[in-house]
Amino acid sequence: MNPDGEARTQEFLERLDGGHLVEADDWMPDAYRAELVRLIRLHAVSEIMGTLPEKEWVPRAPTLYRKLALMAKVQDEAGHGQLLIRVAEDLMAPRGENREHIMEDLFAGRQKFHNVFHLPVPTWADAGLIGWLVDGAAIITQGMLLGGSYAPYTRALRRIVEEEAFHIQHGESICMALAEGTAGQRAMFQEALTRWWPALMMFFGPPEDGAALSHQAATLRFRIRSKTNEELRQRYLSKYVPRIRSLGFIIPDPTLQQDPDTKAWTYQQPDWQQWRAIIANHGPRSAARLNLRRTSYAEGQWVRDVMAATRKAV
Amino acid sequence: MATEASQARAGEPVLGAYEVFAQTSERGAMEWQASLLAGSPAMALMLARENFLRRREIFDLWVVPREAIARAGGADEWFRLPKTYREVSDYQYLVGKWRQYHQQAMTPDTMA
Amino acid sequence: MEADRYHRALAELLMQLADDDLVVATRAGEWLGLAPHLEEDVAFSSIAQDEMGHAATYFGLLAAVQGGDRDDLAHLRPAMARRNSVMLERPNGPGTYREAPHFDWAYALARHFLYDMLERVRLDRVVQSAHRPLADAAAKIRREERYHTQHHAMWLRDIARSGPQYAGRLQLALDRAAADAADLASAGPMAVEMEALGLLPDASHLADDWRAHVVLALDPLGWSLPPLGGALNGRHGEHTQDLTRMLRDLGEVYRSSPGASW
Numbered sequence: 001m002n003p004d005g006e007a008r009t010q011e012f013l014e015r016l017d018g019g020h021l022v023e024a025d026d027w028m029p030d031a032y033r034a035e036l037v038r039l040i041r042l043h044a045v046s047e048i049m050g051t052l053p054e055k056e057w058v059p060r061a062p063t064l065y066r067k068l069a070l071m072a073k074v075q076d077e078a079g080h081g082q083l084l085i086r087v088a089e090d091l092m093a094p095r096g097e098n099r100e101h102i103m104e105d106l107f108a109g110r111q112k113f114h115n116v117f118h119l120p121v122p123t124w125a126d127a128g129l130i131g132w133l134v135d136g137a138a139i140i141t142q143g144m145l146l147g148g149s150y151a152p153y154t155r156a157l158r159r160i161v162e163e164e165a166f167h168i169q170h171g172e173s174i175c176m177a178l179a180e181g182t183a184g185q186r187a188m189f190q191e192a193l194t195r196w197w198p199a200l201m202m203f204f205g206p207p208e209d210g211a212a213l214s215h216q217a218a219t220l221r222f223r224i225r226s227k228t229n230e231e232l233r234q235r236y237l238s239k240y241v242p243r244i245r246s247l248g249f250i251i252p253d254p255t256l257q258q259d260p261d262t263k264a265w266t267y268q269q270p271d272w273q274q275w276r277a278i279i280a281n282h283g284p285r286s287a288a289r290l291n292l293r294r295t296s297y298a299e300g301q302w303v304r305d306v307m308a309a310t311r312k313a314v
Numbered sequence: 315m316a317t318e319a320s321q322a323r324a325g326e327p328v329l330g331a332y333e334v335f336a337q338t339s340e341r342g343a344m345e346w347q348a349s350l351l352a353g354s355p356a357m358a359l360m361l362a363r364e365n366f367l368r369r370r371e372i373f374d375l376w377v378v379p380r381e382a383i384a385r386a387g388g389a390d391e392w393f394r395l396p397k398t399y400r401e402v403s404d405y406q407y408l409v410g411k412w413r414q415y416h417q418q419a420m421t422p423d424t425m426a
Numbered sequence: 427m428e429a430d431r432y433h434r435a436l437a438e439l440l441m442q443l444a445d446d447d448l449v450v451a452t453r454a455g456e457w458l459g460l461a462p463h464l465e466e467d468v469a470f471s472s473i474a475q476d477e478m479g480h481a482a483t484y485f486g487l488l489a490a491v492q493g494g495d496r497d498d499l500a501h502l503r504p505a506m507a508r509r510n511s512v513m514l515e516r517p518n519g520p521g522t523y524r525e526a527p528h529f530d531w532a533y534a535l536a537r538h539f540l541y542d543m544l545e546r547v548r549l550d551r552v553v554q555s556a557h558r559p560l561a562d563a564a565a566k567i568r569r570e571e572r573y574h575t576q577h578h579a580m581w582l583r584d585i586a587r588s589g590p591q592y593a594g595r596l597q598l599a600l601d602r603a604a605a606d607a608a609d610l611a612s613a614g615p616m617a618v619e620m621e622a623l624g625l626l627p628d629a630s631h632l633a634d635d636w637r638a639h640v641v642l643a644l645d646p647l648g649w650s651l652p653p654l655g656g657a658l659n660g661r662h663g664e665h666t667q668d669l670t671r672m673l674r675d676l677g678e679v680y681r682s683s684p685g686a687s688w
Contacts, residue, residue: 051459052459
């Protein structure tokens with residue numbers, strides 16, 4: 001970087017420290033743009049891939065009401081993907097890139113998505129658990145990002161977080177019905193919880209143990225995020241462990257406990273090797289879901305061609 | 315002498331209608347304010363600020379040529395039956411349920 | 427027994443309305459997350475939800491007339507008791523929504539367009555139905571359908587003017603949809619009673635009206651309505667294995683624990 005650029009970056013950082021927000025066509029350091037693109041693409045693609053595990057349960061949702069609500073919820077996820085991918089596209093425009101590049105990267109294995117969306121959803125309780133405990137995790141991350149320095153992202157997040165309030169209650173409502181239901185329904189939820197707990201502990205990423213990873217250090221410095229993975233996970237445990245236990249369910253971690261004085265949770269570390277493998281598309285449903293997306297994307301190309309032809313004709 | 319105004323009367327308007335949108339807070343969204351006539355987008359911006367926003371702090375301002383706007387139509391085009399299944403109001407009963415479970419959890423003998 | 431005839435004809439009509447919407451909504455819902463364009467995915471899901479909501483309304487009316495529960499009616503009736511048109515139960519394409527779906531957007535549009543035209547001419551009649559609760563519900567539903575009509579018309583127009591390679595696809599899809607549509611604009615075995623009792627006024631001209639609307643919309647775009655086919659008549663409870671499989675899915679959880687609360 002030339003000295004001019006360095007001075008400009010320094011000035012940019014000072015403005016961020018002063019609470020200044022950045023807009024899409026403001027000047028920004030390349031590293032700031034790169035961190036935003038990385039983060040927002042990951043978020044967008046996770047929303048888009050996140051429609052697939054839950055949509056499997058739309059037809060099978062037990063009642064007409066649940067079918068409607070789940071459809072609305074998955075629709076919102078697609079909508080969140082849409083809001084976010086537009087923010088990403090504006091940031092990628094100077095490089096001549098758009099959502100097509102994101103999809104190509106996804107299909108080529110260069111674009112990751114969240115670990116939870118690589119997993120199977122074998123029962124209705126799993127679908128409910130995603131709404132309650134996975135969306136519950138997501139809203140903690142998103143709530144933290146709301147105060148970030150890139151204004152277009154925070155505007156999209158504000159809409160998203162508003163809608164997530166419905167998602168969590170929708171998930172809670174499904175899980176509550178199972179908790180208050182028959183022995184079979186309760187067992188179904190307990191099994192889902194046992195199945196999902198390690199993935200939920202993985203959701204926020206590995207603990208920093210005092211040494212923030214490079215991307216985190218950068219996003220913290222750029223005031224894109226304000227909390228570490230571990231801080232978010234601690235908050236999550238404080239919110240959800242008492243609720244899960246109050247319904248009489250057992251969290252499959254005998255070591256899980258909260259220090260009465262510091263309020264800090266200790267917990268069994270999930271297998272972080274496995275986490276790396278999952279997000280590298282080696283999860284149990286990674287290949288199938290990518291295939292689903294790849295096939296539908298390829299077979300819908302002619303429709304996007306129609307849209308492009310229409311635009312030229314106007 | 316053919317003035318610009320007389321040309322306009324002949325059906326070739328020289329002034330364009332612009333719709334004005336303002337963003338009144340840094341994290342807020344653009345909101346429509348009013349419309350005006352101007353000869354260029356730059357002029358529309360200059361005029362909009364003092365015509366419609368002289369009493370308000372603004373963060374940013376957009377002017378959009380009216381012909382660039384596609385319009386959907388009236389309320390009938392937007393009619394939608396209630397979809398309470400996607401509103402948080404449908405799930406308010408959960409608040410009371412959580413309170414009840416929380417209290418039970420606080421009382422050890424009910425947990426046995 | 428006049429009252430008995432009235433109730434049977436009303437139940438038939440409500441089942442046609444409810445089953446059509448449930449089945450078309452389920453097929454539309456399978457597109458969720460897989461539509462060709464992200465923004466369209468969201469828009470098309472609203473259409474699926476609208477139709478599912480209409481189905482819920484009709485099942486509620488049916489439950490009020492017959493006794494019982496709308497979810498029982500939606501989830502437990504066997505295929506032979508269903509009254510939806512066969513065209514609506516057909517899959518979106520080869521493959522299922524869970525594994526390697528080869529969904530055809532042209533077919534989705536063609537089918538929705540043909541069904542939408544039926545909904546128009548049918549709802550125009552149902553709003554005058556002698557069964558007031560149905561007439562009132564239909565008046566609101568008809569207003570919500572406006573978006574669907576415009577949505578499908580927009581896509582058809584854009585495809586028509588994008589060139590013969592795309593227009594040809596849509597004609598093929600229309601052919602395929604029409605091959606199952608012989609029962610679509612039929613009011614079924616009690617059509618005469620429905621008309622005579624004022625439940626579905628002018629039921630005898632339903633099919634002609636539908637055809638006129640379809641042709642009027644397709645003709646300027648260069649498409650024709652192919653001959654209608656289909657050996658099975660859904661209005662008589664005759665259905666394909668596609669419906670059997672769908673019903674298995676629809677009721678999988680609901681049936682797993684009878685009487686449970688979900």
